[in-house]
Amino acid sequence: MEKTVTNTETLLLVDDGVPQATILIAQNPTSVTHLAAKELQYCIWQITGVTLPISNQLTETTGIPIYLGDLARTVLGVEKTSQRNIGEIESLVYDIYFLPGAIILYGQDTKVSTGVEIDYSIATDQQQLDSDKLQIPGMFDQQGTLWAVYDFLERFCGVRFYGPKAISVVFSRCPTLEIIPENIQRRPAIPHISGSLTWDWPLMKGQFGSPSNDAIRLYERRMRLGGIPWQTNHTLHSYPERFPKSRYPQFYGGEGFEKLCYSSDALARQVAQDAQDYFEGAEALGLGLPQSSSYYPVVPEDAAQYCQCIRCLQSLEPHQNDVSRSKNGVNLFNDGRASHLWFKFVNKVAKLLAKTHPDKFISTLAYENYFWYPEGIQLEANIAIAPCLAVRNHWHLDYRQNELEQYALWAAESRPLFLWNYYCFPEEAAVIQQWQCFPGFMAHYLEQIIKGYARDDVKGVFLCGIGEQVDFYITIKLYNDPLQSVDDLLDEFFSLYFGPASEPMQTFYTLIEQIYSTPQNWDQDGGFHQTEVMAWGRLGTQERMKQLEQLIEKAEKLAIEQKFSERVRYWKEGIWNYMREGRRNYLCGES
Ligand SMILES: [Zn+2]
Structure with missing residues (x-):
């Protein structure tokens, strides 16, 4: 990040309840700039009680002009911004820029949004207001101006987006808003975040107090999900239907073999053709890929x-024994039995693509029986890789060792490195099988592992499941800026969010984190997934549950003011009651 100190003269945007600034946007703003202006106006109103005007009349400005988006470019002159079209990552850079007596917030913005329409009144819990429908940017639309505004609100105005509902956003209330100028030019350190977003799973939904869909869509933008377009998941399942063996025998292994044959050169040519067609603008059949991705x-x-x-x-x-087993013979899921078969196939496809599209990539996963690095194979340079890591199972130490050893081999190569991370654990099995899990809080381990991702130049992470409020927030913030300390982020969260109840609530979180993150509490001789027996027989023991209950009761007594008591209530209902019910069901089921 580049920081330069400008003149140290402070800028007064609101002076004791009197507006001193105007938000300026172009006459026909992009949907990105439109939302950016709304969000800036809304948050400053929440802080000060004052609604700054939004205007496109440059000459009739009162007070300090805050230029957004396209208009900012006009004010700064084109030459400063023209250098930005230099690559997909560089294009994510945004600016918070101060001129004498003016503020400029901008980045690269998509002209035509691919996002959904939301009702801004509902999204910001102002149901008493008239309906206010607007289109938000899509996940992978460029939205640099919006990112500049969110960064400005966090960095200069103290706003914290801790959840989708208005009650979960922290505003430092004061009738005066004064800004100390400091130019910022930056982008998120890890330039892609996406995922299978489990907002409606019990723990997250409970902690967020069942937010509306519109509030969740807006929160995804506030957390800056998106970035460079990339999506990699299973793709070949549709091939047998599209290319039945009766008509395409060359894609199969001969008589008696019904599976796609990854030794087939003809199949590799077909897959390469599909990739080439995608890069020429064709829609990838059934894959729902983002627009303008460099990765097929x-x-x-x-x-x-x-x-x-x-x-x-x-x-x-030759690789049938490339299996991962714990010392006691537990199958660790990710191994190397098919790595050589799979990556030889990917190599063939990548070679063909390189002939026609040398600047594009074949993107694949390292997963299940092709998780191990295929030793002895020279992989083509235009292969992007995404190892799939179940980091929330890393307290099963053999499981962790297997994943991290192989991750290190993949990360040592200079090829685009993405990741899948499964934050769906430990909740997924509980959701499917209808029991309650012991929460997988692990903020400190996340710090350690995410700082490693940043050192390894990880380009993006797909979160398969998003965990819970705090771990999700910490994760996104560290992806954005891995130099931050998790202890600072946690201290700030608990003190701002719970006010006088911060001490027992932070202890509540930390106690669960310590229980979950202690390898002795896991069955190192057993499986690496949490089971109901593990949840309430080993982790959530009677004594620990008693401690947790006392902390929640203490927090309830201390949180008097409505916003704090409501947030404590969300945690009590979302986490504590959920856990208590889980243990009770476990005990009743046993007897
Ligand atoms: Zn075959």
């Missing part, structure tokens, strides 16, 4: 069963 995904079907023809067996048989 090629991944076998989930729980893949591989062709057993003679050529495939030549790649599979």
Whole structure:
């Protein structure tokens, strides 16, 4: 990040309840700039009680002009911004820029939004107001001006977006808002965040107090999900239907073999053709890929069963013992039995793509039985890789060791490195099987591992499940700026969010985190996924639950003011009652 100190003269945007600034946007603003102006106006109103005017009349400005988006470019002159079209990551850079007596907030913005329409009144819990529908930017639309505004609100105005509902956003209330200028030019350190967003799972939904869909969509923008377009998931499951063996025998391993054959050159040519077509503008069939991505995904079907023809067996048989087992023989899921077969295939596809689109990538996963790095194979330079890490199971130490050893091999290469991270654990099994899990809080381990991602130049993370309020927030903030300290982020969260109840609430979080993050509390000889028995037989013991209950009761007594008592209530209902019910059900089921 570049920081330069400008003149130290402070800027007064609101003076004791009197507006001293105007938000200026172009006459026909992009939907990005439109939302950016609304958000700036709304948050400053929440802080000061004053509504700054939004105007497109440059000459009739009262007070300090705050230029947004396209208009900012006009004010600054084109030459300063023209250098920005230099690559997908550089294009994410945004500016908070101060001129004498003026503020400029801008970045690269998509002209036509691919996002959904929300009702801003509902999204900001102002249901008493008239409906106010607007289109928000899509996940991978460029929205640099919006990012500049959010960064400005956090960095200069003290706003903290801790959740989707208005009650979960922290505003430092004061009738005067004074800004100390400091130019900022930056982008998020990890330039892609996306995921399978489990907003409606019990823990997150409870902590957020069941927010509206519109509030959640707006919160995704406030947390700056998106960035460079990339999506990599299973892709080849549709091929057998699209290319049945009866008509495309060359894609299969011969008589008696019904699976796609990853030794087939013809199949590699077809996949490469699909990639080439995508980069020429064709829609990728059934894959729902983002627009303008430089990465075409090629991944076998989930729980893949591989062709057993003679050529495939030549790649599979020598590696049939490349399995990951704990000392006691527990299967650790991610291994290398199919790595050689799979990555030889990906290599063929990548070579073909390089002939026509040398600046594009074949993107694949390192997952399940092709998780291990395929030793002895020279992978093509135009392959992007995404190892899939279940970091929330890393307190099963053999499991952690297997994942991190292989991750290190992948990360040592100079190729685009993305990740899948499963924050769906430990809640997923509980959601599916209808029991309650012991929460997987682990902020301090997240700090350690995310700082490693930043050092390894990880380009993006797909969160398969988003965890809970604090771990999600910490994760996104550290992706954005890994130099931050998790202790600072946690101290700030608990003191701002719970006020006088911060001490027992932080102890509540920390106690759960310590219980979850202690390897002795996990069955190191057993499986690496949390089970109901593990949740309430090993982690949430009677004694620990008693301690947690006392902390919640203490917090309830201390949180008098309505906003604090409501936030404590969300945690009590979302986390504590959920846990208590889980343990009770476990005990009743046992007897
Ligand atoms: Zn085969």
